Amino acid sequence: MVLKIKKLKENARIPKTATNGSAGMDLYACIDEAVTISPGRLKIIPTGIAIELPDNGCAAFLYARSGLGVKHGVCLSNGVGVIDSDYRGEICVGLCNVSDREYVIEPFERVAQMVIAPVFVPAVEEVSQLSDTARGAGGFGSTGKK
Secondary structure: OOOOEEEEEOOOOOEEOOOOOOOEHHHHHHHHOOEEEEEEOOOOEOOOEEEOOOOOOEEEEEOOOOHHHHHOEEEOOOOEEEOOOOOOOOEEEEEOOOOOEEEOOOOOOEEEEEEEEOOOOOOOOOOOOOOOOOOOOOOOOOOOOO
């Protein structure tokens, strides 16, 4: 599989994995100067790149970097970003500061990770009844805590 990447800004960094076993490629903040995210605030961070996925059977998923979230309270504003196979615009990362102190994004800091994964888009059929299961409609902790 080949992921085509186009630099939209000359100084953009190409995503790469940190180790041979990394599932995600790091995305870098393509900014000229530091950006401060105040507590409870959101900033959109450009990466300076666009991608072309190999086919319609996959998508790119953007996830928070665990260090940003756990150590600094900075997470993706939408939980998980989804890049569809037909999107060709710049990939930007919405970051939200849920901590009680400012966080500064430095130029070319790793701000998210991108995972390429298969997706399945099923045909949809409206029905009047669903098959029964042992669980039924139980949710939100209905299977127990342990």
